[in-house]
Amino acid sequence: MKPLDPWGSGIIEDEKYRRLIKEFGISPLDELKHEIENPDIYVRRGIDFGHRDLDKWLKDARKGNAAVLTGIKPSGRFHLGNLITAQKLIHYQHTYNVTAFYTVADFEAFIDNHVPFEACIKYARDNVADLIALGLDVDNAYIYLQSQNTKVMKLCFLAASKVTNNMLKAVYGERSIGLYMCALVQVGDILLPQDEEFGGAKSVLVPVGIDQDPHIRLTRDIARKYNLIPPAAIYHKLLRGLGGKEKMSKRSPMSYITLSDDERTLRKKIFAAFTGGKGTSEQQRREGGNPEICSVFELAKFFFVKDDGELKEIYERCREGRILCGECKNLIYQHAAAFFREHRSKKSEAMELAKRLVKPRV
């Protein structure tokens, strides 16, 4: 298989997830599911499908020697792709009472998306306000910008001294020096919780989309070379874009919903989204729809319908032709709009705190 592309925008077909598990030595999540306390919707609904060393992480977390880590590239508003990892970060922070590390990858935003560092600050504040609104306990969190963190830079150079150009090429394919550097900075991010400042070696769980696995693999290699604990990861399937193709990504503006969309925009996007409906209402009533390929059902499943029973019901009604796409879109829009309204209100309260946490370097 080709190297996974953390900077790309393809989606991965379902059967490929199984091949990824085989090919890259990812462990299937199924056998571990029952050991996860208070599983979130991503675990319960099979959106999370694989992991590395999650079993070890669970043990260390119960012993109080663990952390959870994710990050964001501050190149725009928080979108639903970001929401997955953010919710997981917060979920594991609370469930296992571990410190949540949140890295704002402004070096990557600059290199990969040409976002100037000053603009990154603005986006970072907005992103962090979203995170707080989603429930992050900032008193048990460490939030930072890459460009302001000298420790991460040291770890980046520690990483650089242990990789060859061929290793980088094998993991990422042929890339510019700038992207390779971003990858090594990200290794630094993932190793940071094991720095002495934070109490030394510990298990670190990184909830990520499977497309980010190259970073995990590289970091695990390097961690071993410094007698650190290879980071654990839990992998989720990629969210389809609203057009039904490509992952939901800032790269294709029509494909994604941001947490800052107003309700009119939200409604418009949901109503224009690709579904698993049939050519005519009649046909759909007769044959049923296909929620498996429906990007609106995916919104319900990933985010907006929190109750498993209700989700199951929507699924079955669709399958049996008992709900048509228009009605279903409206239903899911109502759920989404309620979430958005509450989020907006919490976020506006969180903004001041976010500004205090994210400051331009003096």
Place this chain on the structure above:
Amino acid sequence: MKPLDPWGSGIIEDEKYRRLIKEFGISPLDELKHEIENPDIYVRRGIDFGHRDLDKWLKDARKGNAAVLTGIKPSGRFHLGNLITAQKLIHYQHTYNVTAFYTVADFEAFIDNHVPFEACIKYARDNVADLIALGLDVDNAYIYLQSQNTKVMKLCFLAASKVTNNMLKAVYGERSIGLYMCALVQVGDILLPQDEEFGGAKSVLVPVGIDQDPHIRLTRDIARKYNLIPPAAIYHKLLRGLGGKEKMSKRSPMSYITLSDDERTLRKKIFAAFTGGKGTSEQQRREGGNPEICSVFELAKFFFVKDDGELKEIYERCREGRILCGECKNLIYQHAAAFFREHRSKKSEAMELAKRLVKPRV
């Protein structure tokens, strides 16, 4: 010609300096010599042989819009190779009343020499104490460690976003990602004085050995892309090692003198050094010696015999067989020892200040 190698240890034959001038577009210094106020021994004695934009720098320095910059890799004690650039830094700082930037390249010491960051701090303090003892005005200087400077890292990424892997290969040859990163950090170092923090765009003079020209060329390219002023450089010939071969470098311990050598060691090294003497005293009295290839004469010329008249006399006496190597070594040892004694005393006074200036990151 092959790319120059800033990480190598070869010396360059005299005729090659002329070819370098042609091939890499370096300007010969001769035509500019008379415009340099209060020329130091490196200019007066033809040790400095080439430059880039020194004419522009002189103009800007007179207008008060300039800086001078050099650095050290904190991988050991200050040796005579470091002394050249240090003396030049201090000379231009005082003569033109410009801020002296001094970068402690601990990222490079780590990647290239595997010096751990904690050890770099120790060396850095020692190196900075040497610098102060040599006369640096710390009130008009900016001294920092790469690993502690987030601005340099930003500039490094600005640089990374403007280079291709092929550019790096053309300038440096095929290198590890770590060394490429060091090169880009060094670009950041050289651009730092033009940061807004220091008043924005200005002429920056970098006194360097010709082997460091790749860094200068790369930085000039990148400066142009950001509408900054391409840094100026003044190039000196490389100091021969005491064995008469290789440049004086930490890589070959027998080849170099450090400012921390005691007088016995100093004496031993000078007396064991390669000279331009003949096979027998008689032959030398008859035919004369050859100061041009003599590493002891080079010590006199580069460092220890400050008076041009006296240096000329030593040269002529050697040429005409009127001084033999033993006597000459003793003479130059006496000069060196006097310099070392004074330096040691000044350095011990400077140590406290150096410790205040160089601190481990908290």
